[in-house]
Amino acid sequence: MHKSLKWSVIPLTFLFILAACNNTPGESPAMSSEPSASQLAEDPSAACAVLEGGCFEVPAGEPLTVASALAISGDVAFLGNDTNFGIQVAQEERGQVLGRDVEVLHEDAGCGDAASGQTAAESIVANTAILGVMGTTCSRTAVTAMPVLANAGLVMVSPSNTAPGLTNPDHEQYGGPNYFRTAYNDKVQGAAVAKYACEVLGVTSAATVHDGSPYAEQLQQVFVDDFAEFCGGTATSQNAIGVGDTDFHAVLTTIGAEAPDMIFMPIFDPEGPLMVVQSRDVPALADTIFFGADGVKDAGFIAAAGTIAEDIGMYFSGPDLSFGSRYTDDFLPALLEIEGTTEPLAPYHAHGYDAYNILMDAIVAAWVGDDADGTSYFAKNLIVEHFATLTDYDGLTGTLTCNGGDCGSEEVSIAQLQGGVYTEVYTTRSAS
Amino acid sequence: MRRPFRFSTLGIIQTVIALAIVVGVTVSAIHTINGGLLSPDDWRDLFVYGISQGSLYALIALGYTLVYGVLLMINFAHGDVYMFGAFTGFFVGDYLASSEFLDTNPIVALVVMLAAGAVTSLVVAVLLERIAYRPLRRAPRLVPLITAIGASLFISNTARGFYGDGVKAYPHFEMLEGRIDLLGIPVLKGHALVIASAVILMAVLWWFVNRTRTGRAMRAVSEDKDTASLMGIDVDRIISITFAVGGALAGAAGVLYAIVYNQVIWSMGFIPGIKAFTAAVLGGIGNIFGAMLGGLMLGILESVAPVLLLQGWGVPSPNQLRDAIAFTVLVLVLIFRPYGLLGRPEGK
Numbered sequence: 001m002h003k004s005l006k007w008s009v010i011p012l013t014f015l016f017i018l019a020a021c022n023n024t025p026g027e028s029p030a031m032s033s034e035p036s037a038s039q040l041a042e043d044p045s046a047a048c049a050v051l052e053g054g055c056f057e058v059p060a061g062e063p064l065t066v067a068s069a070l071a072i073s074g075d076v077a078f079l080g081n082d083t084n085f086g087i088q089v090a091q092e093e094r095g096q097v098l099g100r101d102v103e104v105l106h107e108d109a110g111c112g113d114a115a116s117g118q119t120a121a122e123s124i125v126a127n128t129a130i131l132g133v134m135g136t137t138c139s140r141t142a143v144t145a146m147p148v149l150a151n152a153g154l155v156m157v158s159p160s161n162t163a164p165g166l167t168n169p170d171h172e173q174y175g176g177p178n179y180f181r182t183a184y185n186d187k188v189q190g191a192a193v194a195k196y197a198c199e200v201l202g203v204t205s206a207a208t209v210h211d212g213s214p215y216a217e218q219l220q221q222v223f224v225d226d227f228a229e230f231c232g233g234t235a236t237s238q239n240a241i242g243v244g245d246t247d248f249h250a251v252l253t254t255i256g257a258e259a260p261d262m263i264f265m266p267i268f269d270p271e272g273p274l275m276v277v278q279s280r281d282v283p284a285l286a287d288t289i290f291f292g293a294d295g296v297k298d299a300g301f302i303a304a305a306g307t308i309a310e311d312i313g314m315y316f317s318g319p320d321l322s323f324g325s326r327y328t329d330d331f332l333p334a335l336l337e338i339e340g341t342t343e344p345l346a347p348y349h350a351h352g353y354d355a356y357n358i359l360m361d362a363i364v365a366a367w368v369g370d371d372a373d374g375t376s377y378f379a380k381n382l383i384v385e386h387f388a389t390l391t392d393y394d395g396l397t398g399t400l401t402c403n404g405g406d407c408g409s410e411e412v413s414i415a416q417l418q419g420g421v422y423t424e425v426y427t428t429r430s431a432s
Numbered sequence: 433m434r435r436p437f438r439f440s441t442l443g444i445i446q447t448v449i450a451l452a453i454v455v456g457v458t459v460s461a462i463h464t465i466n467g468g469l470l471s472p473d474d475w476r477d478l479f480v481y482g483i484s485q486g487s488l489y490a491l492i493a494l495g496y497t498l499v500y501g502v503l504l505m506i507n508f509a510h511g512d513v514y515m516f517g518a519f520t521g522f523f524v525g526d527y528l529a530s531s532e533f534l535d536t537n538p539i540v541a542l543v544v545m546l547a548a549g550a551v552t553s554l555v556v557a558v559l560l561e562r563i564a565y566r567p568l569r570r571a572p573r574l575v576p577l578i579t580a581i582g583a584s585l586f587i588s589n590t591a592r593g594f595y596g597d598g599v600k601a602y603p604h605f606e607m608l609e610g611r612i613d614l615l616g617i618p619v620l621k622g623h624a625l626v627i628a629s630a631v632i633l634m635a636v637l638w639w640f641v642n643r644t645r646t647g648r649a650m651r652a653v654s655e656d657k658d659t660a661s662l663m664g665i666d667v668d669r670i671i672s673i674t675f676a677v678g679g680a681l682a683g684a685a686g687v688l689y690a691i692v693y694n695q696v697i698w699s700m701g702f703i704p705g706i707k708a709f710t711a712a713v714l715g716g717i718g719n720i721f722g723a724m725l726g727g728l729m730l731g732i733l734e735s736v737a738p739v740l741l742l743q744g745w746g747v748p749s750p751n752q753l754r755d756a757i758a759f760t761v762l763v764l765v766l767i768f769r770p771y772g773l774l775g776r777p778e779g780k
Contacts, residue, residue: 241752254471
């Protein structure tokens with residue numbers, strides 16, 4: 001009996017995979033179709049018993065629960081909060097899936113301390129109702145969170161991790177097959193900065209500053225490599241600072257002695273604005289171009305060092321937010337109403353919106369069926385599979401295709417502060 | 433009869449370590465200076481930056497050392513007392529800037545901001561002592577230590593709740609733009625303000641502790657609380673005054689820090705608090721001059737030592753190792769002088 005059941009489940013498994021692969025690409029969230037009855041197992045419990053990885057079970061009357069694991073406290077809470085608000089907009093649009101309410105639990109994965117990613121992940125896996133995770137804000141917390149989440153069969157999709165190592169199987173910080181992101185890979189951002197430095201700014205030497213985090217360290221390395229490749233640019237030095245440091249006169253004086261044309265500093269607040277403010281005290285850096293990345297391209301930086309950054313003509317790289325009318329007419333007003341501001345807090349809100357919707361689609365695709373008492377079953381592997389095979393998804397941030405964990409749009413924007421507002425001066429969208 | 437000179441094993445090891453350090457530092461410094469990356473002006477600037485940073489550490493360290501002197505406890509919440517002073521200066525300065533008073537009367541505005549920051553930190557420090565520490569006066573020494581850590585988290589997160597997560601830009605003083613000539617050395621005006629303020633405040637503290645009745649009472653309590661009480665000194669009042677003085681200095685340091693670095697954030701007290709504690713230990717905790725010396729030493733070490741010792745050997749990012757170097761020096765000082773540079777062994 002048991003043996004015959006096992007054989008009957010094999011074709012069903014193929015059916016589930018086919019269902020996942022055939023999920024109509026490019027569907028907008030509102031148009032997502034739910035699987036037909038023919039795609040579902042008559043005995044989902046038995047089907048799940050033989051599926052590799054098994055299933056999540058959601059009892060009758062319970063909501064579909066997912067978690068966000070973002071930085072909602074600490075110095076970069078504005079990044080995590082901004083993303084959470086984007087998720088909230090998506091949830092308000094699509095608060096019911098498969099006839100159940102969707103509940104988003106918010107864990108604080110922090111940013112400055114890598115261990116906080118692991119702590120958040122452990123808290124998430126302790127709650128067996130959670131079907132998937134949106135997070136983390138910072139790459140360093142993803143590194144420690146992923147092993148815990150993957151071990152529980154959970155998928156994590158990050159709206160703002162950009163460190164290249166997370167999706168590189170040969171890298172020690174590889175996030176594994178359950179890791180995806182709707183943000184771009186910093187190989188794209190580093191290349192865009194290098195290209196702009198070579199072709200537009202015409203610089204030939206640059207120093208970099210990072211804070212030891214996977215994001216900052218890997219992004220500045222991508223820049224250094226591409227800077228050398230694109231135009232033979234020289235890295236005068238690759239400097240590191242400590243998170244929490246407040247006095248950067250010594251490192252700035254050392255850099256000034258090398259007289260680089262440009263300083264690329266993909267770090268965060270509050271170190272980023274502090275460094276820009278103190279750069280005025282070092283005469284040797286008077287003509288040096290300062291270039292920050294998406295870690296400082298936020299409202300907090302403008303408040304702390306915006307005037308000086310504007311005076312010195314500082315550049316900022318980050319995701320291209322020219323997402324079209326759907327973003328500006330529908331999404332942005334809803335986001336700003338929630339945030340209570342006139343400008344978004346940070347750049348990764350739309351990526352949070354896409355992460356939520358893709359995760360919901362994955363849950364729909366992984367639905368095995370309901371048993372007699374109304375318990376729903378969701379195949380863990382099919383949630384992963386949905387992400388891994390995502391092709392030409394019509395997201396808010398662009399047309400997304402997942403390639404080895406990288407699902408994000410690859411468009412980068414470069415901006416300067418003009419009149420206290422980040423104003424785009426270059427985008428890879430127009431350059432390509 | 434003179435005792436014959438005897439070598440102890442520990443003494444030999446210490447001497448060898450000391451010689452190795454002196455040789456290593458000298459060779460590294462010569463190597464770096466000969467490399468010629470930094471000009472003499474750069475070295476001078478690094479030194480002055482270090483004095484400025486060290487002056488801030490010294491002002492905060494005085495709070496640690498004063499409290500340790502009378503209570504033999506480490507007030508780990510002191511860095512957060514400093515943060516509260518900086519935030520008060522921010523709100524007062526913001527108001528003065530919006531009313532244009534700051535632009536028309538910058539010196540008065542600066543004094544008002546410093547006073548407001550100092551008074552707020554004074555109040556926070558006194559409340560902290562009264563609410564969190566006084567009930568534990570007779571408890572084992574570990575209990576107030578743990579309480580101090582809890583108080584630190586409570587105060588910093590309270591500030592986060594009140595003031596938000598993000599950084600806030602401090603009001604800008606035009607008069608602090610550029611450099612001023614001090615004894616032939618061009619010093620950033622902001623740093624000159626920090627150094628001058630620190631000298632004045634430390635001089636006032638010295639006068640207060642050594643030339644006033646309350647100061648003498650503080651020293652008496654520091655020596656022996658029970659005997660001081662028998663002599664008619666209100667020990668609880670003196671302890672409150674000690675917290676108040678340390679808090680006021682920290683509040684002033686917070687405002688000075690924020691003026692120089694142009695921003696405040698709720699978490700700003702943690703790292704300077706740890707550094708100032710280190711400075712107090714380095715100089716000899718419980719010793720006022722030790723706190724001043726330790727602060728200055730730490731600031732200069734952080735600014736100069738990484739480049740001086742490591743740049744010549746091609747070590748990448750030497751400035752990232754400044755904390756490692758500073759704490760290595762602390763450990764070495766404690767090996768040779770366990771009670772700090774100017775401290776004295778307990779019981780003496």
